[in-house]
Amino acid sequence: MKVLRLAALLLILFSSTLFPNLCFAEDERSDGYFTVYEEKTGRKIFATARVVSVGDQYLDAQNDLYEIVRVEGDKAYAVFKEKVDLEKALGEIQASDHQSVFAEAGKRTVAIYHTHSDESYVPTDGKASIPYNGGIFKVGQALKKALEEKGINVIHSDRSHDPHDAAAYERSRRTAMELLKQNPDAIIDVHRDAVPAEEYSGEVNGEPLAKVQLVVGRQNPQMKTINNFAWQIKAVADKKYPGLIKGIFYGKGNYNQDLFPRTILVEAGTYTNYRQSAEKGVKILADVIATTLYGEDHQKKATPGSGSTTQIRGEGGGTLKSILGIVTIGAAGLIGYLLISTGGWKELTSKVGRFMSTEFANFLGNARKGKREGDDENSRDQN
Template sequence: MINKKVICLLCLTFIVMSLQFSYSDDWYDDYGGYYRVYDVKSGDRLFETARDVTRGDQYLSGDNKMYKVVRVNTSSKIAYAEFIEDITLPEIDELAFESIVFALRNNIGLENFLVQDEDRRVGIYCTHTAESYTPTDGSESIEDGGGILKVAESLKESFEGHGVEAIFDNTSHVPHDSGAYKRSRRTAVQLMRDNGINTLIDVHRDATPAEAYLTELNGEPASKVRLVIGRNNQNFKANEEMAWKIKSVADKMHPELIKDIFYAQGGYNQDLTPNAMLVEMGTYEHTRERAEKSTEFLSEALTTALYGGTFTDQKDGEKEEVKPQKESNAGSGTGIAALLAIIGGGGIAFLFLSSGGKEWRSKVSNFKDEFNSFLGRRKKK
């Protein structure tokens, strides 16, 4: 009987100690598997994503309709979402915006029309450095460095063409597993610390069929871009505002550029700064050149949204102060709940192994009586 108790306690201790290593933002299954999300009322397909979909995730469609995921079947990878509301994106200052469009159309130089003169610095990195584009790179994943790195480099060069200092860190974070975001977090922190950066862009590509991402921009083949916001981080509202501003500008500049915005369960290191964004540059089924072409237009939209003074709350060069963020407790509620569930389950297992079948049921029954009595006393207070 003593051996059973010892074994049970050791197992419970191991589970609790390993819990902290089990969390991840998300990771893809084998290629070819992806979620399909439908409107729960009409049955129309809303979107597809290779990221994990969970209840509570939200989705802003290309026409600015907000949906919330209400049901998920992880086996079939089918989910359903309900319509919540129509969203009005941040209002653009037309005079400031037109001056920027004039500069772009006449090759005058966007940097000459930006309201923010200083601190125009962006940090770029790739959490999933092996991601690639099969038609161009020959594989969907290349451990030594995927095509996504070339897309990120193209984004860097496009930023620099608009007077924005862009620093791209191509540090490898392979493998593509549940620890990738923890490894890339070190890269993101170093980018911020070493370069005085408060804007971070994590460059990815999706793993769904190509059709939904294919588009043309200025008559040239390109890919649409999905913005991804992590719901489990303290900067969620600021990250959302940033995404809305990017989409507001892009919808006027290049209506086919921003595909949609997905509010996923993870944190994606966006707790590090209010100006953090994850971008999905198309998908692995189309050519890398399409994604590289889109970086030209994405850099225009990002530069304008971040530094152009193009919103009614940014007149006269006013910009929001980026304050240092405290260490995030994102996901702590989920972790605590999981921990309590494991401890509770382990306690029941311990009772069963350390007592006879009848005796453990008696102990559980007594515990329920005591717990109900405790709740009764609490309600009377």
């Protein structure tokens, strides 16, 4: 019996580590974007280049929550669900946790990486996509610098995960897992959208910039905890910098957010914004993140070798609980879920075959093209 349990555990862990996104849908469009309208009124709610599905949700700038009920071509239609009171929701979370704060050894640390490493900004970079060296890295560097100015240690991965395809999240998962070994307080996957410029163009305190959108994966055992983190970020931004965060998209996917309770995907503007506008946005976002993680007086507390982190409801032992939750499903349940999600044995074996033929080559280093992990960001800035 112990042998059977061990075999089931190994199978589940192997599958969740190597094939976490086979049944998920983190795809983006390469030929346009979706516009989502309110079904009753026809009013536009938002636009996104991420593939939208029935059941996806969107929390807009005014904290109105909508759910997509049908998709027709480039258009999707959503119904109003509720008005979310972020202050009340955060109050309930804090009351539940007694505003739990715990000290952590070492410096305060935030990790940044880029799943779609080719993403760029046409007005500044000249192209929407620059393989292996997109303008998105410089946006990440701007976020890194702004966080460091607040006394936060930042690990910024410059690893490429090209090509920009459905398997990019499998490749970036390895990067995220390596970053986790350095015990960050939060992990941020920085992207940019692919919609018209006006979707993200805005201003904060009279200063024009590219707004930010948060993305939360719906197919994730830690979704509630990730959502609480996203709500905290937006609540802080709404209070300190109204207009910075345009909304939160809840998409059909995982986005590797099952790995850690304080991880978030950030869309910093869109490809038609100037990159400098996106950099302005993330510089302000840095203060929001610092406040969310370490409190209003984070700069006063920022001393080398010490730090505290605000705990989010449900995150205690989050990663372990996530693994245990998956284990209880069992090997049979996992296989059944994969079959249903992928559409049958044929599609499942096709995806596994594609993964085995391409991803192990990357894993062994054969497909890496001159990329390196580290802090040598200066070479990028000279380009």
